[in-house]
Amino acid sequence: xxxxxxxxxxxxxxxxxxxxxxxxxxxxxxxxxxxxxxxxxxxxxxxxxxxxxxxxxxxxxxxxxxxxxxxxxxxxxxxxxxxxxxxxxxxxxxxxxxxxxxxxxxxxxxxxxxxxxxxxxxxxxxxxxxxxxxxxxxxxxxxxxxxxxxxxxxxxxxxxxxxxxxxx
Amino acid sequence: xxxxxxxxxxxxxxxxxxxxxxxxxxxxxxxxxxxxxxxxxxxxxxxxxxxxxxxxxxxxxxxxxxxxxxxxxxxxxxxxxxxxxxxxxxxxxxxxxxxxxxxxxxxxxxxxxxxxxxxxxxxxxxxxxxxxxxxxxxxxxxxxxxxxxxxxxxxxxxxxxxxxxxxxxxxxxxxxxxxxxxxxxxxxxxxxxxxxxxxxxxxxxxxxxxxxxxxxxxxxxxxxxxxxxxxxxxxxxxxxxxxxxxxxxxxxxxxxxxxxxxxxxxxxxxxxxxxxxxxxxxxxxxxxxxxxxxxxxxxxxxxxxxxxxxxxxxxxxxxxxxxxxxxxxxxxxxxxxxxxxxxxxxxxxxxxxxxxxxxxxxxxxxxxxxxxxxxxxxxxxxxxxxxxxxxxxxxxxxxxxxxxxxxxxxxxxxxxxxxxxxxxxxxxxxxxxxxxxxxxxxxxxxxxxxxxxxxxxxxxxxxxxxxxxxxxxxxxxxxxxxxxxxxxxxxxxxxxxxxx
Numbered sequence: 001x002x003x004x005x006x007x008x009x010x011x012x013x014x015x016x017x018x019x020x021x022x023x024x025x026x027x028x029x030x031x032x033x034x035x036x037x038x039x040x041x042x043x044x045x046x047x048x049x050x051x052x053x054x055x056x057x058x059x060x061x062x063x064x065x066x067x068x069x070x071x072x073x074x075x076x077x078x079x080x081x082x083x084x085x086x087x088x089x090x091x092x093x094x095x096x097x098x099x100x101x102x103x104x105x106x107x108x109x110x111x112x113x114x115x116x117x118x119x120x121x122x123x124x125x126x127x128x129x130x131x132x133x134x135x136x137x138x139x140x141x142x143x144x145x146x147x148x149x150x151x152x153x154x155x156x157x158x159x160x161x162x163x164x165x166x167x168x
Numbered sequence: 169x170x171x172x173x174x175x176x177x178x179x180x181x182x183x184x185x186x187x188x189x190x191x192x193x194x195x196x197x198x199x200x201x202x203x204x205x206x207x208x209x210x211x212x213x214x215x216x217x218x219x220x221x222x223x224x225x226x227x228x229x230x231x232x233x234x235x236x237x238x239x240x241x242x243x244x245x246x247x248x249x250x251x252x253x254x255x256x257x258x259x260x261x262x263x264x265x266x267x268x269x270x271x272x273x274x275x276x277x278x279x280x281x282x283x284x285x286x287x288x289x290x291x292x293x294x295x296x297x298x299x300x301x302x303x304x305x306x307x308x309x310x311x312x313x314x315x316x317x318x319x320x321x322x323x324x325x326x327x328x329x330x331x332x333x334x335x336x337x338x339x340x341x342x343x344x345x346x347x348x349x350x351x352x353x354x355x356x357x358x359x360x361x362x363x364x365x366x367x368x369x370x371x372x373x374x375x376x377x378x379x380x381x382x383x384x385x386x387x388x389x390x391x392x393x394x395x396x397x398x399x400x401x402x403x404x405x406x407x408x409x410x411x412x413x414x415x416x417x418x419x420x421x422x423x424x425x426x427x428x429x430x431x432x433x434x435x436x437x438x439x440x441x442x443x444x445x446x447x448x449x450x451x452x453x454x455x456x457x458x459x460x461x462x463x464x465x466x467x468x469x470x471x472x473x474x475x476x477x478x479x480x481x482x483x484x485x486x487x488x489x490x491x492x493x494x495x496x497x498x499x500x501x502x503x504x505x506x507x508x509x510x511x512x513x514x515x516x517x518x519x520x521x522x523x524x525x526x527x528x529x530x531x532x533x534x535x536x537x538x539x540x541x542x543x544x545x546x547x548x549x550x551x552x553x554x555x556x557x558x559x560x561x562x563x564x565x566x567x568x569x570x571x572x573x574x575x576x577x578x579x580x581x582x583x584x585x586x587x588x589x590x591x592x593x594x595x596x597x598x599x600x601x602x603x604x605x606x607x608x609x610x611x612x613x614x615x616x617x618x619x620x621x622x623x624x625x626x627x628x629x630x631x632x633x634x635x636x637x638x639x640x641x642x643x644x645x646x647x648x649x650x651x652x653x654x655x656x657x658x659x660x661x662x663x664x665x666x667x668x
Contacts (some may be wrong), residue, residue, distance in 0.1 A: 014598075021598050025339050032346045035361035037352075047624045050353035050360040053616040057345045064339040071335070083597060088392045095391045096590060099384070099565055103586050107579045110568065119562040127558025141563055145570065153219055153572055 011085040018072035020066050029061030094126055110160030112142040171301055178525030180304065182533055187230050189531060190223075194231040197539045200236015203246055203549050207564055209239035209480075210496040210606070211383035215571030217504050223442040225508040225525050230530040231388045232504055233484070236497050237289065237534050240440075240480045241542045244281035244473060245549050248274060257440035257476040260448040264468030266460060271362075271464050275408035276415075280548060283416060284423065284470045286539045288478035289380040291427040292434065293531040296485045300517070306488040307514035312621035313632050317642035319615040320633075321649060322492045325436045326604045328652035333599060340595065341604035347372040348612020355620060366579050374609040375575045377588050378500055381602050384589025387561055404546050412466075419470050422451050426471045430478025434494050435486055437650070480533065489514060490523060492611065496603050499610040601662030 036051030043049065084092075092118055098121050105114040119138040123129040146168070149155045159168065181187065213232050220228035243258035244644035248265035262280060268277035280652045310318070327337045351371025362368040416423075426447040433443035451471035452461040461468045483494030484501070491513035492500040505512045516524055542549075574587035592602060608615075626632035634640045648655065 017594065018598055021594060021600070025343065028343065028346070031363075032349075032361060035363065039358060039360040043628060044356075045516060046356055048620045048628075050356050050358045053619060054349040054361060057342050057349065060342040061339055061346065064335045064342065067335045068333075068339060071333075084392055088394070091391050091394055092388050092593070095388055095561065095565075096586075099586060099589075102565070103569065103582050106569070106573075106582055111566075111573065115562075115566040115569075118566060122558050122562035127556060129558070135565075137559060141566060145566070149570070149574075153222065155218060156577070157570060157573065160580060 011082045011087075011089060014081050014083045015072055017083040019069065021070040022072055025061060026065035026069065029058050034062065039088035098122065099124075106158055108160060110163055111157045112146060113160055113162055115142045115145070118135055174521060175297060175529060177522070178527075178529030179533075181226060181522055181526040181609065182230065182529045187227055187526075187530070190227050190231040191234050191534055191537060192541075194234025195238040195241075195541050197535060198235035198240075199242040199245075199538070199542060199545070199549060200238075200552065201235065202239035202242020203553055204560060204564065207567075208382055208386065209236050210500050211379045211386075211568070211571075212239055213497055213500045213504075215383070215567055217375065217500065217507070218571070218574035220504065221507070225505075225510055225520075226526040228504065228508060229501065229523065229527050230288055230534070231249070232501055232525060232535045233354045233530060234538070236480070236501070236592070237531075237538050238541075239497075240289070240477050241282060241285055241538050242549070243476075244278065244285065245542070246553060248277045248281060248469075249550055250553060257444050257480065258472075259441070260444040260472035260476075261469060262461070262470075263448065264465050267462070267464035268466070268469065273464065275404045275525060276412045276466065277464075278404060279409050279412040279543065280416060280466050280469045281473045282539055282542050283413065284426075284473040285477040286301050286535055287423055288427055288474035288476070289481045289531070291534045292431050292478040292481035292485075293528065293535070294490070295431050295482060296531070297528055300485050300489045303485070304514040304517040307490050308518075309638075309652040310514070311639075312618045312625065313635065313639045314642060316615060316618035316622050317633065317639045317646065318492055319611060319618065321646040322436075322486070322611075323604065323608070323615075324646040324650035326601075326607070328649040329433075329436065329442065329444060330601050330604070332601045334653070336598070336600045337604055340600045340602065341608045344605040344608025345612045345615070348374075348609045349616065352536050354613060355617060370576065372576075372584070372609065373575055373581065374503060374606055375500065376572050376581045376584050377609055378496065378606055379568050379572050380585040380588025381592035381595075381606065382496070383564070383571075384586060385592025385596060385602075387564060388589065388593040390462055390557070391561070392593075404543060415466065416470070419467050422455065422467055422471050423474055425450065425454075426474035427478045430475035430480075431482040434479030434482035436494070438474040440483070440495065443479035444472035444476040448472040481535075484527075484531075487512065488516060488527070491614070492609065496606045499607050503610060521609065 032054055039051040040049035041051040041055040045152035063114070098118060102114050102118040105117070116138045119141055120134055123134040123137065124131065151155055182191070192664050198209070198212065198214065201207040202209070213235050216235060217232065222230060223231070240257075243253060244261055246252045247258040247261040248269050251262050251266040253259040253262055258397060265277045268274065268479050323341060326341060330337050346361075348371070350368055351359065352359050352369070358370070413448070429447045429450070430443045433446065434440065446469065448471050450456045451467060455461070455467055457465055457467065476590070479498070482497065483498040485494070487493040487498040487502050491502065495500045510516065510520055510523065568585060569582050572581045573579065575581060596602060622632050626635070633643050
């Protein structure tokens with residue numbers, strides 16, 4: 001695939017990501033500013049109102065982000081290199097994607113079954129291990145976690161239908 | 169000397185069998201955490217914090233601080249053997265440590281690293297023993313304005329001393345403060361910045377942020393680099409250890425200098441990482457063998473390791489005496505104090521003598537136990553590093569998720585952990601420092617409270633922060649720290665002119 005061979009050299013530029021981060025921080029600053037204004041930034045009968053402190057914080061974020069944005073766009077203080085190659089980003093996404101599914105599954109099937117699946121997917125898909133090598137680790141880790149947390153430290157972790165069916 | 173009596177009592181507390189056991193478990197866990205990628209001192213302690221809820225505060229802090237010492241030791245192993253710094257503060261250790269390992273002197277390099285770490289830590293603990301009670305006694309006189317002054321100084325030092333761009337440090341720090349403000353306003357009991365989302369009512373917990381930013385973020389960075397661990401093998405035996413110990417006293421000057429740099433950088437919250445780089449740089453300039461640095465010079469291992477460990481340990485001094493942590497890990501420990509129902513700050517030395525002196529005594533013993541454990545367990549730890557990443561990464565992810573969940577038994581926190589993780593990855597790559605963000609998140613409420621109380625006393629006039637000599641000098645020091653790079657440039661420009 002020609003895509004793959006080019007992928008090693010191309011990718012989002014550092015500059016583009018810097019601009020995106022500065023804009024996100026700016027947006028965050030504006031949200032904090034609005035939130036502070038909503039609860040009042042002046043003095044009430046009880047002294048400074050709840051928005052007083054966050055208001056000034058938001059000003060710092062906004063001014064700082066505008067400076068960072070300027071630096072990334074026309075002041076030119078940014079590394080002229082790639083943020084990372086598409087290949088590198090693909091590897092990062094190979095962690096983020098299964099972890100997102102994992103986090104989303106926890107409320108439904110509990111932490112034990114989803115952990116088993118996460119370890120299984122990682123080892124078989126990314127590590128290319130055989131099922132025979134994967135199974136002991138994928139089953140063993142949640143089992144150890146169960147013994148340490150639920151039995152020894154008596155900390156309840158989220159459980160799903162399978163644990164209830166097993167009567168744990 | 170009242171302190172010596174207190175310290176002896178502290179040792180009596182630590183030497184209880186349960187506490188000794190807890191200490192050894194802590195060190196072993198800490199070394200493992202320091203060795204594994206994606207798990208570091210800060211998030212390792214954060215993940216294990218819920219396990220200590222049922223312990224007494226003294227045992228809990230002994231275990232958690234020992235995890236921290238273990239992690240400081242562990243970082244050196246990966247640096248020397250694999251050229252991969254397990255922790256940011258051991259980056260400088262790779263410069264000479266790894267070349268030594270390539271020349272077959274891995275045992276010497278590791279012995280030097282561990283011993284220097286131990287010396288640095290011991291120096292810092294002695295400083296803590298002598299100085300912390302004095303600082304705490306002094307700080308008891310602090311009012312709201314002075315308290316805010318101390319926070320101001322701490323955060324200004326971050327901006328002035330960090331190697332990241334100043335405006336990025338400011339933005340990262342202020343994001344931390346803003347996140348800390350979300351939820352209930354403790355002074356008025358009013359909700360703010362929640363925008364009607366019930367999930368935001370409890371606010372953002374810094375433990376979740378630490379686990380996400382440092383744990384998940386670090387795994388993503390490791391994955392991006394696509395590392396394959398190609399390591400040197402190490403063989404430490406008694407002969408190598410003794411031989412290296414015979415050689416080390418030669419570097420006493422470097423050692424003392426690194427201790428002082430480390431303590432200074434640890435107490436002002438610049439942290440262990442810049443301390444190790446600075447110490448390495450200065451040692452390179454001052455040493456007669458400076459040109460050989462980078463090719464496997466043992467002094468190049470001694471300097472950064474001593475400073476990093478001294479800084480990491482002395483970061484607890486302001487945490488104990490003022491309630492201002494000097495590093496992210498110290499911040500997590502401070503969060504632990506709050507959870508165990510202790511009020512960090514100068515009163516700790518008055519009201520919780522057993523706790524404070526138990527902790528200080530455990531620092532002495534913990535570092536001795538740590539030194540013995542790392543010197544004897546190197547082969548096992550190196551083998552652990554050979555576990556392939558596709559096996560170890562999901563296990564770390566699972567541990568992070570469990571850690572995040574157990575903080576409040578809230579599945580929403582696990583989602584936030586992932587969000588913080590992706591955020592940490594992007595921010596770190598764009599040179600936004602994460603430590604000030606975490607510290608601001610921890611201290612946000614307290615700093616705001618001090619600020620508002622001070623203003624209440626002065627009817628809203630900012631002059632309260634210059635109203636007496638004490639608070640005025642603290643604020644002035646803060647401003648000097650804030651503009652330190654500018655001041656330094658100015659001084660540098662003045663010098664050549666004078667020469668002309």
